[in-house]
Amino acid sequence: MAFSPDSRWLASGSADRTVRLWDMSDPEAEPTILSGHEARVWSVAFSPDSRWLASGSDDRTVRLQFTLKVLTEIGCQKVRRNLSWAEWQRYLGQEAYRRTCPALPIHPSFIESGRELARAGQVEEAIARFEAAVALDPTLDLDPEEEANQFALLGLIAQTANLFSQGDVETAVVTLKQAHELAPDFQQLSPDIAAELNDSSVWNTLCWQGRLWNHAAEVIDACEVAVQLAPEDGGIRDSRGMARALTGDFAGAIADFQAFVAWAPDHDHSDEVVDRRHSWIEVLNNGGNPFDEDMLETLRNES
Incomplete structure (x- = not known):
């Protein structure tokens, strides 16, 4: 346990691998919990100017961290931003995210963390994260449920x-x-x-x-x-062309394959690939569909 030289802070190490930092100007406030060590914290000490806190642990490391006072000072006065979500997790652990600089917007990474939750399928957690963001900044143009569902959809698309x-x-x-x-x-x-x-x-x-x-x-x-x-990407037009043919849109498929044929010579596609599209166009022009199961199997083996 140690008091800072300016008597503002009290720090204590704990067997739960955390350091607790009390603001002595507000003794009734809950301590800030600093995480990062992987074993019991057995020693804490402040720098002479009270700006740094060192902690030693049985994990054989010493961590050097800013006090919350300095974090706030740097964020609000020098960098002109609130803490990022990664910084918040590193220095403040499980405390609820808040604006340490009330006049500045929340950090974009806090919203992005909600999007990451949604992409991973944790939709309810994402909604809660977005609701917290809106509560902190009511001017945000963000519907928590809609945002969560849209990014959950993106996660499912990528997974599929x-x-x-x-x-x-x-x-x-x-x-x-x-x-x-x-x-x-x-x-x-x-x-x-x-x-x-x-x-x-x-x-x-x-x-x-x-x-x-x-x-x-x-x-x-x-x-x-x-x-x-x-x-303008002929390869993407080619993909859509085949899907159009398989869903009965022969005219659309022909247009897409023609776009690919015009695009391919400048994008390192072989004559064989281009000739195959010409043959597909011919079959489609005659009212047929070149994509029988044999052709699909051939394309699957090539992809």
Whole structure:
């Protein structure tokens, strides 16, 4: 246990691997809990100017940390921001996030932490995180439930694309159904939200893989989102073209394959790949569908 030289702080080490920091100017306030050690904390000491706190532990480390006073000073006066979510977790542990600089907005990483929860399928936890953000800053243009559902959808989209790529079609179909329960039409997503998935790449992967495994109707809206995000990408047009053909939109499929054929020579695609698209266009122009099970199996083996 140690008092700071300016008598403002009292620090104590504990067997629970934490350091507790009391603000002696407000003795009735709960202590700040500093985490980070992996074993019992057996020693604490302040620097002569009270700005630093050192702690020694049975984990054979010494941690040097700012006092909360200095954290607040740096954040509010020098950096002009509130603590990030990572900083808050590091220095304040499980305390509820708050604005240490009341005149400044909450750090964007606090909202992003809610989005990460939603992407991981922890929707209720994400809603609670967003509600806390709105309570701290009522000016935020954020609907907690809508935000959580949109980012949960993005998590399901990424998961489904990955499952299809791995050949786990049965599970992919389940997660795709869950995604459509959140958004019957993926095009309902705002472009900014849709672009969170590495721009068009994940959407295109879902489009490409879904129609290879006979689920073109369920992924056609993902194809549309991919094209909206990258309309000049002939490879993405190619993915949508096949999905269109498999869902009966032959005219749309022809237009997409023609776009790919015009785009391919400048993007290192072989003559064989281009010739195959020419043959598909010919079959479609004659009212046929080139994508029978044999062709789908060939494409699956090539992907």
